[in-house]
Amino acid sequence: MNKQAELIRQVSGVEPLKCMKCGKCSASCPSYEEMDIKPHQFVSYVQNEDIEALVASKSLYKCLSCFACIERCPRGVKPGALIDAARQVVVRQRGQQYLSADEIPALLDDEMPQQLLMSAFRKYRR
């Protein structure tokens, strides 16, 4: 098996073969229209080991981590967890930062409550 696909399966704890392709994840996703690879497709990308396309997808940065897809999936497949794991793959590639640290201040939204930022950190702490 493709090493990265294996990594994504391990990190996410998701078994893509459990997916019955009902599309409920995509139907639930608030960012559906902004994604190039749709939530229900993440699953088949991992299944087909097409990881290169997945990590290059802008969907990784459109996912809001609301986890509606995880919550509502009738088969216990977690498309949101796959996205999370794909992000991990990107993070683990040296020099493949999506943003450099210097760019962040300019992107910060003054209107955004700091609490939100903190809770996002809390959510993703490992």
Place this chain on the structure above:
Amino acid sequence: MQRIGVFVCHCGSNIAATVDVKKVVEMALKEQGVVHAEDYPYMCSEAGQSRIGEAIAQKKLTGIVVCSCSPRMHEATFRKAAERYGLNPYMVEIANIREHCSWIHKDMEEATEKATILMRAAVAKVHLNAPLQAGESKVTKRALVIGGGIAGIQTAIDIADAGYKVDIVEKTPSIGGRMSQLDKTFPTLDCSACILTPKMVEAAAHENITIHTYSEVEKVSGFVGNFTVDIRKKARMVDIDKCTGCGVCQEKCPSKKTPNEFNRGLNNRSAIYTPFAQAIPNVPVIDTDACIKFKTGKCGVCQKVCQAGAIDYTQKDEIITENYGAIVVATGFDTIKLDQYGEYAYGQSKDVITSLELERVMNAAGPTKGHLERLSDGKAPKEIVFIQCVGSRCSDDRGKPYCSKICCMYTAKHAMLIRDKYPDTNVTVFYIDVRTPGKNFDEFYRRAVEDYGVNYIKGQVGKVIPQPDGSLLVQGVDLLDQKRIMKKADMVVLATAIEPNPDVRKIATMLTASIDTNNFLTEAHPKLRPVESPTAGVFLSGVCQGPKDIPETVAQAGAAAVKVIGLLAKDKLKTNPCTAKSDELLCNGCSTCANVCPYGAITYETKLINDHGIREDRRVAVVNSALCQGCGACTVACPSGAMDLQGFSNRQILAEVDAICR
């Protein structure tokens, strides 16, 4: 000393591909007492059986070991064969070298070693086997059907037509079941009541059928051919013989705020009620939780208006005891609760309803008199969305892992009926897969699409969002077009998963019939004995065994009836001679065995016992072999080792263990 023959089956390649059968034969011949051993491709075939016969005659065998498949498969076959060739059938033992060995191993050497060990254990047991004689028990020629839906009614009619007495026990005030709640039936679109009520009348009028409505099975004891059942006849508070069914009491009843179960709670009923117009019997019951007379002591309107004097507030529950030879479970189904499916806004909006509720809405006797209207404001819906697989095919803990099987067809039916009657109403169906196998079924679904213009969209709905203007926003995707869909709807119908009636657990426990993890009753064999429970004398009819539609239910009901008739046609049944036996010298009279016996087969007697010269009166256990089913519970429970199961004695089992450990 026994003279034992060992017969090793290849089962084609099932066994022989993994087990070296020749080696097992060779090892068998080294066992003490084994005077004959051979292998054969299909031991269960006629040729295989006659080889056993030849060996019995030529080698004067006194015991046989067949190394083959599970005893559940062919023990009876080989026992019968032995009997045919003059050997007591209980001198046959099976070593299961297929399910327990060849099918689960890959390595030939290991599998052969294990097969040899299993053969050795069986040989060790045969050394201690003694011929057993089967007794006989009488068959009570009367059947009980639990549940008065279409499954129960059909089973009862078929049994009664064959000339046997049948009792139907139905929990609700009327027979008819789920089918009586349906408006039309697929794939012919005929009215459900029109085809059901004649059957209800037929059952009620049949001289061989007794119907106990508003009754529940309370206790079951006994065994195949001889069940004793306590039935609780709940107090109706209405004299069934006096009531004329005029209905005045229901009109005049001042308590009219109880959710109407028959209409799925979509409207209210009076405290004294018959569930529906064609109810059988057409005799109301008083819901004592809702009745003002029972709550406050004042009222009594129904009694005053009843011309027949049928109202009797003093009625009490009555328990009747009946004997039956066979019991059929036909307890049916309900739709699952949708509490955990918040995303569909069921319970949040009155216009999100289940398919069964839609049946009531479409029915002329329903809460809207058959007019398709929104339950929130009574307006005619112009956009209706159907959502499939709500709670079906879910491996999470919210729903059911199975396909409910009937939803694709009834949704096509609903969609078609709506498009036919209200052509300006648009119908959209969100589906995962459309599953319509069955005679004229796929054609039916295609008609919905091609002739009636029903819009089918592949993709499960994400959520339903109630809007301030009272409409519903359905958020989904079209998986084939890869498009986001935000559809405004006036009404949303959920194809809710079905589950066995929750009461079935209680009934299965009473009957010692097994149920699976989804509460469906288990068949004795999923392919070859689909209408029998593994518990002898208990049969299955309808959805209590698995999801099915009306034609399948009726077919299965008939099949269950045939099995019952086959049983009731016998005057006597051979009993299992492998019953428990108490050693009076060891028994200390503690009653432990009697307490664990599920069949009430153990009693205590005071007997004069001669214990090595000491003569004294002792209280000892006595097993009634006609009642004992050989479950073995007493042998395990007995603290002094006095109880033994014939054919499975402690000595025999220990000999097997010793042989395995040798």
